[in-house]
Amino acid sequence: MKNKRRGLQTVELQNPPKIIASSTTVGPKEGMGPLSEYFDTILEDDKNGKETFEQAESSIMYSTIKDSIRKANLSETDINYLFAGDLLNQLTSTNFVARELDIPFFGLYGACSTMAESLGLASLIMDGGFAKYVVASTSSHFSAAERQFRFPLEYGSQRPETAQWTVTGAGAMVLANEGNFPKITHVTTGVVKDYGIKDAGNMGAAMAPAAVDTICRNFKDLGRGPEDYDIIATGDLGKFGKQLTQRLMMEYGYDMSKCYIDCGEIIYDNEKQKTNSGGSGCGCSAVIACGYLYKKLMAGEIKRVFLVSTGALMSNTSSLQGESIPGIAHGVVIEYDKEGVM
């Protein structure tokens, strides 16, 4: 954690963009989890009436984005930029969404860190004065991801205790310059960390060092600690990755026990739903951020959140070639004081 680099890694936004609308869609399994009340649309059929899982994922992201724009009382042509990405090879889901939208599009890949990557970049672009409205979105789909990264579903392979379950879902946020809404105040962009974990069934451990790096960096840059946040939410480390992160943070002198949640750990009832270590996928921190966290901020239940989406940057090819799994964690701080000006 020595700082020999170019000043601060955390940008403090001068005109924090406001999240004027947020929308989420989740699959049936996510809808049966403990947070179902926070999601806008719960699918009855995880193929959403489409022929393939990939088309289903596209259709979910598309309808979620459209819904967020509708909630913001805007139309597609008001949006200056779309920042979006997903887990599939060549961003298959996202590209076919962007095809249906008449919006200038930046495709991003940060694995499961993509929600915070897109929010971070979108916020910088807004604060730089380059846009009036921007949409940030990501998605994932259990069946599309599973057959791409692991095994055909039909194999019914055994899953280790540390394995995670890719969330079927999409989240989208609309950012604007004006309005009394939760605002993005800081962006802490991640650096890739790789401590040599090679087990794609234990991604939480692969991503934990990146999460720790980004959280510590945010604390140091801003002179803050865990007590300054109502919630610090890592992307999708799962139960085991969260424990590891909490232990590593203790080694750096930070006790996160009072404010720390992991999006992957809380999205399912892991015992009952047999999701082992918890949820994962771009959609995981997306639906928790756009659903659970956004609604809690709007309700005034929490005032300041540090969202740290975490990504495991491996591919099938790199895993087969014996490479370890690089991790990255992008962070954004979201604040809202329902009652007054912060």
Place this chain on the structure above:
Amino acid sequence: MKNKRRGLQTVELQNPPKIIASSTTVGPKEGMGPLSEYFDTILEDDKNGKETFEQAESSIMYSTIKDSIRKANLSETDINYLFAGDLLNQLTSTNFVARELDIPFFGLYGACSTMAESLGLASLIMDGGFAKYVVASTSSHFSAAERQFRFPLEYGSQRPETAQWTVTGAGAMVLANEGNFPKITHVTTGVVKDYGIKDAGNMGAAMAPAAVDTICRNFKDLGRGPEDYDIIATGDLGKFGKQLTQRLMMEYGYDMSKCYIDCGEIIYDNEKQKTNSGGSGCGCSAVIACGYLYKKLMAGEIKRVFLVSTGALMSNTSSLQGESIPGIAHGVVIEYDKEGVM
């Protein structure tokens, strides 16, 4: 081309970032092409001493980025952000480069449009005042791409006349706020276009409508025409895609014959080198922009270039599922007046 959208799609930068250094690496085949004098490093072995094509691609991008930073008289820790991506599933090459660099990293996927996507985003971030130095980079590798997107090399499959050859190469640019260097004055971000082409052996045709859209948009936003540019360079449409683009532009009333080149068409001697319609891949417009165009600007031979990198946004999965190929084209205007202030 009707304009019902949010004002202009082209951003005019207030403090145009300067490209203070540029570096390129190409494979042996590209080194035997007509533009070899413009490339900094020409490999003798396209595996660059590595065990796999993917590792070779990573090593090329890594050394190219390091070289660009060295040329700028900077060190890694001076760089605020790295914007980079490649063609491989989950950005395999780029992620393993980012792992070796202690630089906050935004992973991008725009297929072969990635060089202009990364330059565009990097420029907006620079102009927004969020960074002192930024690196934009992309790469591709013939053998890694061929086996991922088409067939195992060992098949020796026949290639249609319209097929293109993925460039083995990487390009990197370092952007700064100060200095008398070529500068990025405008960013025209692309919208996805899909006219129903399904033939992955004819990507030029799939991408041409996106190129036409972005070029027309730039012209309309800035009140410009082909005569205002010394060179308009599309990414990698190849010979046939270029012809189609030129014909479509004529239909919109623009005669591009005097200033129009395509990076894919010029990188090889297509007849002698049996590259059919020309080069492709993220590395194609990267090495032409970072090598050929940058050096011509620096030498004062040209003063204003519009780089329009083009990407075919299909995946193997989407092709097998019968989907057509969405295209995107991102554009940046680069200017340099060696003699005076423009």
